[in-house]
Amino acid sequence: MAEGENKLKLYSYWRSSCSFRIRIALNLKGLEYQYIPVNLLKGEQFSPEFQKLNPIGYVPVLVDGDMIISDSFAIFMYLEEKYPQHPLLPSDLAKKALNFQAANIVSSSIQPLQNLAVLKYIEEKVSPDEKIPWTKFHIEKGFEALEKLFKDHAGKYATGDEVSMADLFLAPQILAGIERFNVDMAKFPLLSRLNEAYSELPEFQNAKPENQPDAPSA
Numbered sequence: 001m002a003e004g005e006n007k008l009k010l011y012s013y014w015r016s017s018c019s020f021r022i023r024i025a026l027n028l029k030g031l032e033y034q035y036i037p038v039n040l041l042k043g044e045q046f047s048p049e050f051q052k053l054n055p056i057g058y059v060p061v062l063v064d065g066d067m068i069i070s071d072s073f074a075i076f077m078y079l080e081e082k083y084p085q086h087p088l089l090p091s092d093l094a095k096k097a098l099n100f101q102a103a104n105i106v107s108s109s110i111q112p113l114q115n116l117a118v119l120k121y122i123e124e125k126v127s128p129d130e131k132i133p134w135t136k137f138h139i140e141k142g143f144e145a146l147e148k149l150f151k152d153h154a155g156k157y158a159t160g161d162e163v164s165m166a167d168l169f170l171a172p173q174i175l176a177g178i179e180r181f182n183v184d185m186a187k188f189p190l191l192s193r194l195n196e197a198y199s200e201l202p203e204f205q206n207a208k209p210e211n212q213p214d215a216p217s218a
């Protein structure tokens with residue numbers, strides 16, 4: 001068992017795709033963690049206690065002993081260095097760059113545009129009818145780019161035959177596109193194939209929103 005493993009705490013929300021990325025990383029690295037739910041719909045991310053951990057008020061937050069890390073990209077990089085078992089970044093520089101690119105397309109150019117606060121703003125200041133078209137437009141723009149960028153590099157997974165960082169960012173985004181925003185995946189054959197491959201991995205299955213302790217029971 002790795003040092004400090006029993007101290008890991010993950011502040012998460014069942015439906016948060018950013019938290020989902022880290023749940024997959026923790027599962028793949030075989031790290032046990034305490035799941036601490038933050039109910040985003042009830043506004044628990046704005047509580048003074050949570051804002052002490054992450055002043056911008058977003059999940060996920062990882063606590064590892066004295067370390068408090070927020071933002072899934074930073075958490076991922078921390079986990080990768082601190083817990084090198086089951087490495088999730090290839091040593092090949094070109095592949096590593098592709099992994100960073102996929103992670104950033106998802107975490108900078110897609111997910112922020114579908115975040116709760118943004119959707120709430122559109123609903124209130126523009127129109128409730130614009131919420132889904134807005135989100136679909138940005139998800140599909142990102143998916144089109146990902147299809148083109150990865151078609152010559154994908155193997156069984158996004159950048160080869162091993163699961164890597166790119167997959168941890170892609171899987172939650174693809175599922176959110178399908179399950180929450182009705183994206184027509186027929187336009188994205190590569191992402192659809194990757195989604196199938198992810199669905200066969202227990203570490204991804206276990207990290208899915210519906211399998212979290214704070215998910216509403218069906």
Ligand SMILES: N[C@@H](CCC(=O)N[C@@H](CS)C(=O)NCC(=O)O)C(=O)O
Pocket residue numbers: 016017018019040045057058059060070071072073107112115116117118
């Ligand atoms: N860049 C951050 C984004 C975090 C983020 O947007 N988290 C969302 C859930 S996926 C959240 O907490 N939203 C709460 C809100 O919008 O109030 C990351 O990758 O962790």
